Amino acid sequence: MNLRSIVKWAATLLAVLLLVVGVVAAVRSVRASRQVAQVQELRKKLTDEEAREFTPEQRRELREQLNQEVQKLSPEQRRQLTQQRRRQQAEEIDRFFKLPAQEQTAYLDAKIDEREARRKQREEAQAAQGSGDGTGQTRPTRSDEDRLQFRKEMLDMTTPEQRAAFSAYRRAMQDRQQQRGTARTS
Numbered sequence: 001m002n003l004r005s006i007v008k009w010a011a012t013l014l015a016v017l018l019l020v021v022g023v024v025a026a027v028r029s030v031r032a033s034r035q036v037a038q039v040q041e042l043r044k045k046l047t048d049e050e051a052r053e054f055t056p057e058q059r060r061e062l063r064e065q066l067n068q069e070v071q072k073l074s075p076e077q078r079r080q081l082t083q084q085r086r087r088q089q090a091e092e093i094d095r096f097f098k099l100p101a102q103e104q105t106a107y108l109d110a111k112i113d114e115r116e117a118r119r120k121q122r123e124e125a126q127a128a129q130g131s132g133d134g135t136g137q138t139r140p141t142r143s144d145e146d147r148l149q150f151r152k153e154m155l156d157m158t159t160p161e162q163r164a165a166f167s168a169y170r171r172a173m174q175d176r177q178q179q180r181g182t183a184r185t186s
Helices: 003-047 049-053 056-071 075-098 101-129 144-157 160-180
Strands: none
Touching: 003 056, 003 075, 056 101, 075 101, 075 144, 075 160, 101 160
């Protein structure tokens, strides 16, 4: 073998290797975007108008499926989805504060009614299954370290203005719940 044929052979091998790496990267990218789309579709199913008609069992199954799909995402993809959801919440809160006072009250009443209906459905489902502690809580309690990490991530993902708006919205919700006598004691 002379030098020229070795160079041709090495160049061909390098080109094939680059082609394989490019194809693998493209396939991974398509899979990742498909996975993100699947998570977004499941999340949409859980929050759209039709979801209100789901039984607690159907809702639980969808949430489990969503959680399984989210676990398949990379940490960066999960972070991006969280940021997207935060932006949507911020837009909703901005729209809330632009409403006249009477419409804000009606909006809060509708949200409170939805939450109360979901809470009652959860409690009924837990009672029927003989599970739960009666509080409606089904999530495991986070450790102090996990809560601290979550808070740090939220600080990194939100602006001071967004945090102030979220806080004002929560306060308005709590005030309205107290006015209606539906405030949670815990």
